[in-house]
Amino acid sequence: MSTTWSAMRPAGRGRTLVIVAISVVAHAAVLAALALHVPKLFVPPVRSGPPQPIIPVLLTPRTPPPEAGGPPRPIRLHRRQPRVPLDRLPVAPLVAPEAEPEPDAERDRRAPRVVTVDPVAQNARQTLRGLIGCANPSLLSREEREKCQEQLARGAREAEFPGLGLDADDASDLGRAAARREAGYRYKRSEESRPREPGSQVDWDVRRSPPAGASHMKGMGGSAHDASGAAGRSRN
CATH class of the missing domain: 1.10.1390 (Phosphoglucose isomerase, C-terminal domain)
Incomplete structure (x- = not known):
């Protein structure tokens, strides 16, 4: 068995080499054919020397000779002469029919058109x-x-202004709230007042007091007696 396998190995290797060689030859032939069919652009050699002069030449067209006893023909360039002259074509002129005017008697006989309007x-x-x-x-x-x-x-x-659709109580509450906000706004942005009097125990400015007064604010803007009363202590 080993002898048969060793004898078949050189034969298989030889077939592989033959196939590889045939493939290489085929690829080489294809590449050679492509190289032969590639277009090549040849640049012509540049001839050195003086420039060639270009002289413009104006060619005057020739006028055809006039016919015997006829007017001279016009010059026609790049136009083929028709076989039959245009003024001699056997075509009858087109006559448009004209409408005859209506007689005055028939026009007066017609009644005027009355246009009626639908009441609906x-x-x-x-x-x-x-x-x-x-x-x-x-x-x-x-x-x-x-x-x-x-x-x-x-x-x-x-028309009169219908209002905002609010009740009288709601409108009054909103008005009072707006007035308080306006007063607070003016108080916050008011000018700086005069300096406090020396010896004053209240750390509050006289001119920049709250809008509604300091009597309803406990411990703010009042005297020392008001501050102690707000704290629940009696001050003698």
């Missing part, structure tokens, strides 16, 4: 032109829209 449409139009139709401005003309705007503006100017 007229009423609808009048409704749209009123204040009810102002709710649909897209259905109105420009003049009608301007009229509606004038009517609505006149009513808004003459």
Whole structure:
């Protein structure tokens, strides 16, 4: 068994070498064919020497000779002469038919056309032109829209202010709260007052006192007696 395997090994190796050689030759042939078919651009050699002069030449066209006893022909360049002259074509002129005017008798015999307006449409139009139709401005003309705007503006100017929809108590509470906020705002942004009097026991400015007074604030803005009373002690 070992002898047979050793005899088959050189034969398999030889076939592999043959296949590799054939593949290499085929690839080389393909590459050679591609190299031969590649286009090459050849740059012509530059000839040194003086520049060649370019002289413009104007060619005057020749006028065809006139016919015997006829007017001279115009010059026609790059245009082929027709076989039959245009003024001699066998084409009849186009004549447009003209409408005959109506006689005056038939015109007077016709009755004038009377346009009747539908009453339903007229009423609808009048409704749209009123204040009810102002709710649909897209259905109105420009003049009608301007009229509606004038009517609505006149009513808004003459009407009374309906208010904010609040009760009297709520409105008064809001008014008092707004007044307190305004007073506090002015107090915080007021000018600096005069210096305090010497020997004063109250560390509070006289001119910049709270808006509602210091009597309702315990321990602030009052005298020493008020401060001790607020703390629950009697001061003699």
